[in-house]
Amino acid sequence: MRMPPFELHLPESLDSAMTIAGELADEDCDFDWIAGGTDLLPNYKWHLNSKPHVISLAKVSELSTLEPTHIGAMVRLQALATSDSCHPLLRQTSGTIASVMIRRSGTVGGNICLDTRCFWFNQGEEWRRSIDWCIKCDCGTGADCRVISHQNELCVATYQADLAASLLALDATIHLASPDGSRSLPLAEFFQEDGITRNVLKDGEMVTHLTLPDDAEDWQGDYQKLRLRESWDFPEAGIAAAWKIDGDGNLDGLRVASTALESIPRLHQELADEAREGWAGVESVNSLAVAVQKAVKPVNNTWFPPSYRKKMVRVLTRRALAPLERVEAAN
């Protein structure tokens, strides 16, 4: 497929990446970061919102650190899936992403910043022309959203990356850098409920790494994913749960997060806290699963109908929480 024209920059350190980003900003030139390219390049091949400049992070070695509580943005998903020095929940989750070949290229940073997806949008140019485009790539026609028409300017494309749910359940912090400096924020505050802007990254800003709290190893968890073909499909719904069991074998902490159901992944902390207070094994598993199902609002822009995905949320949550069926609340 014909690639749109762009100029590639290949910095070899974080500093020079920042310098190039700063220079492009000064010249008012739009650019995209490229990490593994497994999301950006298919989108570019379809001529979806390509930019005149692309800065590759492939040679920036500082971003590839992988330690139990520190995950560099350029850590490859396959490295995460086979590493002994990462949290078991992240190992399990990254092992479910795409196929082994895509995991060899795809990175953690690219997965977190994955563009939102929609079956009216992730299509070739002819196809999109035939539906007169849509807000996310309107080609100057002022086209409406094809999923929810006559609403407003909001694009409701779905965030279909897996890792975010598990990282939310492990209470991760995300670290960002830009030519103006760096900042850190809880991962839950990184995402923005808008299929076009997606997250709080400012122009020229990038993700450098994620960290987990020091007590992350005391937390166990599970990730459950619904997809069309097990070999490589994107999640149609994903539920991550993480919990902490105290010395007496009772439930001392619980987090549940969902992904692939809305424009952002969501941490359902209030629901989890409520359930944990009077935790009563199977009963609580079932009621929390129903509560999470009620909390998510999938729309009709992926392969499975939203009603089915919503129903499966209950099933996936129950499966993820199955190890807690015989556990009681901590006093």
Next chain:
Amino acid sequence: MVRIRVPMLPAPGELPWSASVNDTEVDIHVESNAILLDVLRDQVGTLGVKRGCDMGTCGCCSVLVDGEPRLSCLMLAHEAAGCALTTVEGLADGHHLHPIQETFTTHGGSQCGFCTPGFLVVISALLEENPEPNEAEIKAAIDGNLCRCTGYQQIVDSVRAASMIITSGKKTADATDPMPDPHPGMPTVEVESEELEVVPDE
């Protein structure tokens, strides 16, 4: 009304690009936005690298980049500059096929053959790292390669057979040796020698 979507910028400039492709140094000029698959097929001429989906789904375009299997359709050519690239053309050792190439023919690992270069490259990397993979390891290694013909069982069988050749330390046969019987199993037909007389064109 039809609007043109892509900004009509001038084509990106060409930059020098060099890499070792199947142990041969290649020095060419490549566009800034070029994809490795396109460079290998259109400029280097290694047509064994196949374009299946061009979107990361099928694995037909797999090549080894410094020994690691990667999808060339989702890799920028300039990111691979300076690397050692191996395509299916580079798997054989002189006149000796790579064991997996040989066992694909003997165990039916290839039918239409379109997916075959991708599988061969990926499996050669697996066997390099792990000469005796078990069934789960074989399946995990090829889970990014799609085959519409074989049903995968013959491919798994081929990997097992290749693993046996490798661990035995033997080489595959010299592919240029004349075959003792080019059609094994075919009934031989006696032909009278005068029937073979060549009739010259008029």
